[in-house]
Amino acid sequence: MKIIDPHIHMTSRTTDDYEAMAAAGIVAIVEPAFWLGQPRTSAGSFVDYFNSLLGWERFRASQFGIRHFCTIGLNPKEANNPRLADEVIALMPRYLNKDGVVAVGEIGFDDQTDEEERYFARQVELAREHNLPVLVHTPHRDKKQGTARSLALIRSLSFPEERVLIDHNDEETLPLVLDSGCWAGHTIYPNTKMDEHRMVALVKRYGTSRIIVNSAADWGISDPLKVPKTIDVMRRQGIEDRDIRTIVWDNPLAFFTQSGRFDLSDIDQPEPVDRSKVFESNSVLRGERIVAHHKS
Amino acid sequence: MTLAGALLAILRAQIDGRTAEWLTTSIDEAAGGELPRLLHIYTDASRWLGSAPLVLDVADTSRSRALAGIPMQHWAIEDAGRIVFLLTRFDARRDSGDDCVAAAAACYEQGDTREQRSWLRTAGLLPRPELLLPLVIDACRTSIVPLFEAIACENPFPATHFPDRNFNQLVLKALFNGIAMRRIVGLTSRLNPELSRMACDYANERRAAGRPVPADISTVSTGGATARYH
Numbered sequence: 001m002k003i004i005d006p007h008i009h010m011t012s013r014t015t016d017d018y019e020a021m022a023a024a025g026i027v028a029i030v031e032p033a034f035w036l037g038q039p040r041t042s043a044g045s046f047v048d049y050f051n052s053l054l055g056w057e058r059f060r061a062s063q064f065g066i067r068h069f070c071t072i073g074l075n076p077k078e079a080n081n082p083r084l085a086d087e088v089i090a091l092m093p094r095y096l097n098k099d100g101v102v103a104v105g106e107i108g109f110d111d112q113t114d115e116e117e118r119y120f121a122r123q124v125e126l127a128r129e130h131n132l133p134v135l136v137h138t139p140h141r142d143k144k145q146g147t148a149r150s151l152a153l154i155r156s157l158s159f160p161e162e163r164v165l166i167d168h169n170d171e172e173t174l175p176l177v178l179d180s181g182c183w184a185g186h187t188i189y190p191n192t193k194m195d196e197h198r199m200v201a202l203v204k205r206y207g208t209s210r211i212i213v214n215s216a217a218d219w220g221i222s223d224p225l226k227v228p229k230t231i232d233v234m235r236r237q238g239i240e241d242r243d244i245r246t247i248v249w250d251n252p253l254a255f256f257t258q259s260g261r262f263d264l265s266d267i268d269q270p271e272p273v274d275r276s277k278v279f280e281s282n283s284v285l286r287g288e289r290i291v292a293h294h295k296s
Numbered sequence: 297m298t299l300a301g302a303l304l305a306i307l308r309a310q311i312d313g314r315t316a317e318w319l320t321t322s323i324d325e326a327a328g329g330e331l332p333r334l335l336h337i338y339t340d341a342s343r344w345l346g347s348a349p350l351v352l353d354v355a356d357t358s359r360s361r362a363l364a365g366i367p368m369q370h371w372a373i374e375d376a377g378r379i380v381f382l383l384t385r386f387d388a389r390r391d392s393g394d395d396c397v398a399a400a401a402a403c404y405e406q407g408d409t410r411e412q413r414s415w416l417r418t419a420g421l422l423p424r425p426e427l428l429l430p431l432v433i434d435a436c437r438t439s440i441v442p443l444f445e446a447i448a449c450e451n452p453f454p455a456t457h458f459p460d461r462n463f464n465q466l467v468l469k470a471l472f473n474g475i476a477m478r479r480i481v482g483l484t485s486r487l488n489p490e491l492s493r494m495a496c497d498y499a500n501e502r503r504a505a506g507r508p509v510p511a512d513i514s515t516v517s518t519g520g521a522t523a524r525y526h
Contacts, residue, residue, distance in 0.1 A: 037439050038438070038439065038440070039434070039437065041405070077437050080434060080437070081434065110437070111437075111461070111462070111465045112461075112465075113461070140472060141465060141468035141469055141472060141494075141498075142465075142468060142494045142497065142498075143497075143501060144497050144500075144501065145494070145497065170501060170504065170505060171501075171504035171505065172497075172500060172501050172504055194505075198505060198506070220439075
């Protein structure tokens with residue numbers, strides 16, 4: 001089964017991860033711009049980060065036959081730094097026009113401050129101006145309230161709800177999202193957020209409409225194979241392949257296709273991976289020719 | 297005895313002669329030197345003073361009065377040295393219009409994890425700590441648990457200076473990180489209905505996920521109103 005991981009932070013991951021992901025059937029990924037685990041001190045760090053999402057990381061993924069797309073945004077944590085936030089917002093329009101940028105995100109709430117709300121709203125307007133969908137992060141703390149506030153803000157801005165993906169849902173927030181017109185993402189993590197078995201229970205209870213799963217793997221304890229691992233558990237617990245395909249392929253494809261830049265129509269005729277290619281004279285694979293190391 | 301004097305006496309009791317010389321010179325330079333010199337000294341405290349626990353001997357009653365209520369039993373030697381440097385600088389430049397707050401902020405912003413930990417543990421002892429409040433609130437966003445603990449635990453700063461919203465977020469983040477509620481200084485004086493509501497929601501979220509609820513969540517969750525989300 002072909003798989004999309006619609007939320008994964010590959011800049012924090014290794015080539016071993018790319019190799020294992022490709023072997024497990026992941027053919028396309030979306031890498032949302034987020035924070036780096038510690039606060040950036042200047043807008044220049046964002047310029048370099050956005051450039052790497054659009055260039056270097058896409059090239060790295062291509063070396064493993066994986067299509068890499070990204071979202072661009074000012075994350076809610078760093079929205080609280082007024083020195084930085086306005087400069088980053090000023091940078092965004094030139095990035096939002098670029099190929100492979102399939103949404104504005106991750107935006108949303110962290111501490112649920114007034115500043116977070118202001119930059120959340122402003123970036124929703126940027127999405128409208130650039131005709132892009134929106135990827136919304138829901139907070140770790142006070143999650144249900146943060147989700148309700150996010151949905152209320154989207155509604156108050158009259159932004160089309162079918163162009164919004166609310167991410168990191170759990171048992172408490174999913175009903176709120178499904179009551180709206182937004183899509184519902186679920187992050188399958190080893191210890192926090194959602195796990196595979198709870199995800200199966202949610203699918204059995206709520207069905208597959210507008211349901212999406214991702215690994216959100218990053219620099220913390222996380223697992224870039226969580227989408228294929230969730231598929232395994234779904235199969236073992238009797239969910240039909242047709243429904244699984246809806247969740248791991250049709251839904252993320254339908255959501256991000258709204259950007260006009262998420263084209264996987266030629267995915268069945270992938271270009272042969274040429275690992276002797278270089279990116280600005282740097283080869284990820286040090287000139288190694290393609291050798292498949294499929295894990296058994 | 298001033299706070300800086302009392303701290304210095306405690307420090308001197310547990311450092312060797314060479315370190316004492318360095319400390320004397322560094323205090324003068326921290327007070328009178330340019331900002332880059334202060335930053336240099338603030339960093340050097342890691343090497344000269346180290347992170348061994350501060351040994352407290354406050355038999356001198358005048359000294360103990362100056363130190364009353366300061367949770368130094370949780371400090372390292374370097375923490376005491378760093379706050380002495382900043383206190384001395386503030387005192388020496390009291391009337392000069394020099395921006396000591398900006399200098400103190402630079403020590404945090406350019407600090408490594410140990411320097412930031414010292415800074416966060418002791419920021420509340422500086423004159424006009426409310427000017428440092430935005431920096432301390434922003435520091436709560438850290439993913440480095442020991443830094444978060446430097447603010448949230450055994451530190452009266454949040455209960456004394458944080459607005460409710462930031463205080464509540466700090467308590468939730470402590471629960472999220474498995475930090476015991478008893479480590480938050482002044483928690484019972486800052487309980488409020490919104491915190492209680494947030495803690496109840498967190499307990500519900502944990503139960504819905506089949507995960508254990510922190511046993512001490514009742515410290516903050518009792519009396520919480522049921523929230524409406526539609």
